[in-house]
Amino acid sequence: MQASGIQSELAQRLLFLFLAIVIYRIGTFIPIPGISLAEVQRAINSGDVGNLSAFANLFSGGAMERMSIFALGVMPYISASIVMQLLSHMPGKLKELKNSGSTGRKKITQYTRYLAFAVALFQGISMCLLFRTAALYSGPAFWLIGGFSFAVGAIFLMWLGEQINERGIGNGISMLIMAGIVASMPxxxxxxxxxxxxGDVATPLVLAIFAIILALFVVIVYMETAQRRIPIHYARQQAGMALGQNSPYLPLKVNLAGVIPVIFASAIMILLVAIFSFLSNVDIGFASFGRYMNIVATNLQSGQPVYIIIFALLIVGFAFFYTGLVFENKELADDLKKSGAFIQGVRPGKATADYIDKVQNRLTLVGALYVAAVVIVPEVFNMNSSNQVLLQFGGASILIIVVVAMDFVQKVQAMRMSTQYESLMKKSHLGRRRN
Known part of the structure; x- marks a missing residue:
């Protein structure tokens, strides 16, 4: 009964995840009020809004070009999360809340939601100003109603992601991002x-694109499973190991941060483009101000050298930032010491913590450079090609798909193994009762 209960729970979680993604995809076809989709398409095709649409469409599964209520995706929530995580590590009230246990963390989560709504409202209004020529009615009413619609859609997706965390399988936010990317693939x-x-695209170019995509898949799968294994030893009286048995080891992932740096960096780039696109439409009495802001927004467009440099630096920075958040070298060293384990040639305690931290920092650098390379190679390709397929299905997209899919499979396998374990325990218990 217990094993079948776990199997039933797995089926229910998979069903909930499926329904959540269906709801998300339906929402991407619901436009905001007062917008002409024909004019939106004209503006996108003419390149008037390329700065913003290229970013938003990448993670929204085409919701941007339909001016859907889900066009902003989960990026406002991610931007707010980054800000709150940074602030919670600085001296002040947020740091006190973070260290005050579950109650404080719940309060920070609440503040993050408020900030996410504010960011979504700002980005929504910026989007409406950018597409003001497609409005069916003029004046503040359009960008106020439209901006609020975008913000509500973003907050709904934030809530939907949280529900997937609780009642589905995998990280809800990552699953929604992957769903949007996969929806654009066909x-x-x-x-x-x-x-x-x-005949618009040469056959060798098509073959090169498919070869790059295949190579990226292989590299990502290899690097995401790569580990540095540090051998650990036990005192003789505690080891009890048979002669010839493999020594235990401490596995450290090369890319511990996973896909988080790419998602964080993408959210920041989208926010920057929204800010400068908004400023380019603001009249402050300085004739050239809007033109300068538009130049900045243009240089932040995918495929531009400035964009590539900033994006790569953000990825590396967030890789170290996130690894520092989740990797507890002191706690790991304490656990080794308590269990009587040690690393050959390293004293237990602080020396072990410092050694593990040094190794992990080196691995993080390698992982960050690998992630940056995977994301940047297609961007460099876009600089020298008019075909934008690698922009829509480039390194960032492939990385997110592979990493999120691997995490999803691992979680499903973990639940299935739980089912098998419970079944074996039940049979063992029944066997003992019969004897």
């Missing part, structure tokens, strides 16, 4: 094949 590849058949 259209992107169909467009590429159609262009090749029409």
């Amino acid at each position: 259209r992107v590849f169909a467009g590429l094949i159609t262009s090749a058949q029409a």
Whole structure:
């Protein structure tokens, strides 16, 4: 009964995840009030809003080009989370709340939601100002109603992600981002094949694109499973190991931060483009102000050298930042000491913690450079090509798909192993009762 209960729970969680993604995809086809979709398409095709649409469409599964209520995706929530995590590590009230236990963390989560709504409202209004030529009615009413609609959609997705965390499988926010990217894949590849058949894209270029994508998949899978194994030893009286048995080791992942640095960096880039796009539409009496802001926004467009440099630096920075949040070298060293384990040539305690921290920092650097390279290589390709398939399905997209999918499979396997373990325990218990 217990094993079948776990199996039933797995099925229920999978069903909830499926329904949540269906709801998300339906929402991407619901436009905000008072918008002409024909004018939106004209503006996108003409390149008037390329700065913002290229970013938003990447993580929203095409919701941006439909001016959907979900066009902002979960990026406002991620931006707010970054700000709150940074502030909670600085001296002040937030740091006190963070260290005050579960009650304090709940309070920080509440503040994060408020900030996420404010960020979403700002980005929503910026989007409406950018597409003001597509408005069916003029004046503040359009960007106020539209901005509020975008903000409500973003907050709903934030809530939906939290529900997936509690009642589904995997990280809810990451699953929604992956769902949006995967939803764009058929259209992107169909467009590429159609262009090749029409002669607009050379066949060698198509083959090169598929080769790059395949190579990225292989590299990502290899690097995401890569570990540095530090051998650990026990005192003789505690080891009890048979002769020839493999020594235990401490596994340290090369890319401990996973896909978080890419998501965080993307959220910051989207926010920066929204800010400068908004400022380019603000009249402050300085004739050239809007033009300068538009130049900045243009340079933050995917494929531009400035964008590539900033994006790579953000990825590396967030890799170290997030690893520092989740990796507890002191706690790990204390656990080794309490269990009687030690690293050969390293004193237990602080020396062990420092050694582990040094090794993990080196691994983090390697992992950060690998992630940056995976994301940047397609961007460099975009600089020298008019075909934007690698922008829509580039390194960032592939990395998110592979990492989130691997995490999802691991969680499903963990639940299935739990089921098998419970079944074995039940059979063992029944066998003992019969004897």
